[in-house]
Each structure stands twice: as structure tokens, then as C-alpha cells.
Amino acid sequence: MPRDGEAGAPGVDPQELWLRPDRPRRGRKPAYSREVITAAAVELADAEGLEAVTMRRVAAQVGAGVMSLYSYAPDKETLLHLMVDHVSGELPTGNTPTGDxxxxxxxxxxxxxxxxxxxxxxxxxxxxxxxxxxxxxxxxxxxxxxxxxxxxxxxxxxxxxxxxxxxxxxxxxxxxxxxxxxxxxxxxxxxxxxxxxxxxxxxxxxxxxxxxxxxxxxxxxxxxxxxxxxxxxxxxxx
CATH class of the missing domain: 1.10.357.10 (Tetracycline Repressor, domain 2)
Known part of the structure; x- marks a missing residue:
């Protein structure tokens, strides 16, 4: 497991990241969701920059134990992919183009x-x-x-x-x-x-x-x- 704040191994598997259900692989019902954790990381980055985004800081932001976050994002590399996609939701997807x-x-x-x-x-x-x-x-x-x-x-x-x-x-x-x-x-x-x-x-x-x-x-x-x-x-x- 990567140390807190490290990017982790390069090369996120997109199928593993985006196509698996949003839940830990095993154990009891999760207290948090990947969406909540990602939103907390985005809020932290907006306020203090990417350098401030560590698994420890994000865990503190949502009131969770740091180890519990690894079920949703095993390293900072994965978390950054989640963050980028999260804010992409602010961009248009359904507006009809003008033709120009x-x-x-x-x-x-x-x-x-x-x-x-x-x-x-x-x-x-x-x-x-x-x-x-x-x-x-x-x-x-x-x-x-x-x-x-x-x-x-x-x-x-x-x-x-x-x-x-x-x-x-x-x-x-x-x-x-x-x-x-x-x-x-x-x-x-x-x-x-x-x-x-x-x-x-x-x-x-x-x-x-x-x-x-x-x-x-x-x-x-x-x-x-x-x-x-x-x-x-x-x-x-x-």
C-alpha cells in the first residue's frame, strides 16, 4: 500500500476504476461513498492546492479513518482521476449545438x-x-x-x-x-x-x-x- 500522499503505482486500470460498483470489495456496508470522498478531496484542492490532498487529509475532511478510504481510492493517483471526472460534471452535456x-x-x-x-x-x-x-x-x-x-x-x-x-x-x-x-x-x-x-x-x-x-x-x-x-x-x- 502506498504511503500517505504518494501517487502510487502508475497506470490506473480504467475498467477497474470506472466500471466496478461504487462500494468496497468486501466487508460491512460502507459508511461513505466514493462521491463523498471525491467531493471532499476537490474541496481541499480548491482551498489549498493539490499538494494538500493526501489520504490522511481527505479522511479527516469526511471524518473517516484513513485506512477506510483505501477501499474507494487505493492511492492518490486514483483519487486524482476521480477528482478530474467529478468536476467534469460541471460542463455541459445536453445543450443542443447551434450548427456554428x-x-x-x-x-x-x-x-x-x-x-x-x-x-x-x-x-x-x-x-x-x-x-x-x-x-x-x-x-x-x-x-x-x-x-x-x-x-x-x-x-x-x-x-x-x-x-x-x-x-x-x-x-x-x-x-x-x-x-x-x-x-x-x-x-x-x-x-x-x-x-x-x-x-x-x-x-x-x-x-x-x-x-x-x-x-x-x-x-x-x-x-x-x-x-x-x-x-x-x-x-x-x-
Missing amino acids: WRGDLKAIAHLQRAQMLRHPWLPAALSTHRVPGPRTLAFLEHVLVALRPAGLDGAAKLEIFAQLTAFVAGHVAHELTQATASRSPDRAAAEARYLAAVATDGHHPELAEALSAPGRPLAPEATFNRFLNRLIDGLDSD
Whole structure:
């Protein structure tokens, strides 16, 4: 059994994780459910980050003994998969697409961004946890329906879904980092002085020209929209 807080052995078996009933394998009737335990882990990660999510902390959160949790999630690796799928339930699965697949993808991306901002640990978790659970698969089905008018084959549609999710996760991770940096005026001023010095040293003329151009709106929403439009509008529908 892995020590508290460790990720455990790599390679979660998706059939074992998602298709077996939500109950311990043996013993008396459980006092908790996998859903309750996962929700507690999500709440802990939202408040304190992924590093705070250990089996011991989650057990304390639900008022259980730590050993009892291993019947539901044998290690932190499994728990993280459960957490990712849990928050995927916040994303749409039943809305009827408009037929404008680019517009629908942009709307989906905005919903993903809002979800990841609510759960700042999610971009990092998505980079390593890719065993789709039932909620994730329901959302994927929704995206594939939205992409139907594009006339793409199945592989291309799956690639676009992966590309869109990776874009949103990467952008939100950068957004969160910038928000932290903005709370340190001294650091921001130092970075600005450094770039000004580099732009005038004569060795980076293209950078100097770029930095001298009129600035774009820096509001997070406006920045996200610009980047998202470049991504979606550049997708090939052939």
C-alpha cells in the first residue's frame, strides 16, 4: 500500500476504476461513498492546492479513518482521476449545438476556462490524468456533436478536443501565474526594466519593434478571447 500522499503505482486500470460498483470489495456496508470522498478531496484542492490532498487529509475532511478510504481510492493517483471526472460534471452535456461549430467551440472553451478558474489545480491535473470517466466522456460526446457540422473525421475531431482542452489549460495556468505575479509590484517593475534594456541593446531588433507597437488590452477575458479566436478560426474544416 502506498504511503500517505504518494501517487502510487502508475497506470490506473480504467475498467477497474470506472466500471466496478461504487462500494468496497468486501466487508460491512460502507459508511461513505466514493462521491463523498471525491467531493471532499476537490474541496481541499480548491482551498489549498493539490499538494494538500493526501489520504490522511481527505479522511479527516469526511471524518473517516484513513485506512477506510483505501477501499474507494487505493492511492492518490486514483483519487486524482476521480477528482478530474467529478468536476467534469460541471460542463455541459445536453445543450443542443447551434450548427456554428466554431462558435460552439468558443462557447465550450469559455466554459472550460470558468471551470478551471474555479478549480486552479485542474490544469496541472489534466496534464497527467487522462483516463476519462463517465462525466468526462459525456462532455466529450457533447463536443463531438458540436463538431459534426465541420465535416471532419473522427480522429480529427478527437484531436481538436484535445487541442482545445490543452489550450485552455495552458492559458489558465499562465493566467493564474500572472495573477500571482501582479500582486508583487516590485517583481513586475523589475521584469519591465529588464525587457526595456533588452529591447535597446541592439541585438534584438525584432523584439524592439514588437515591444514598441501599441499594446493590446490586458484584461484576462480580452486576452483569452484573442488567443481563442486565433486558434478556432484557424482550424481546417476539410
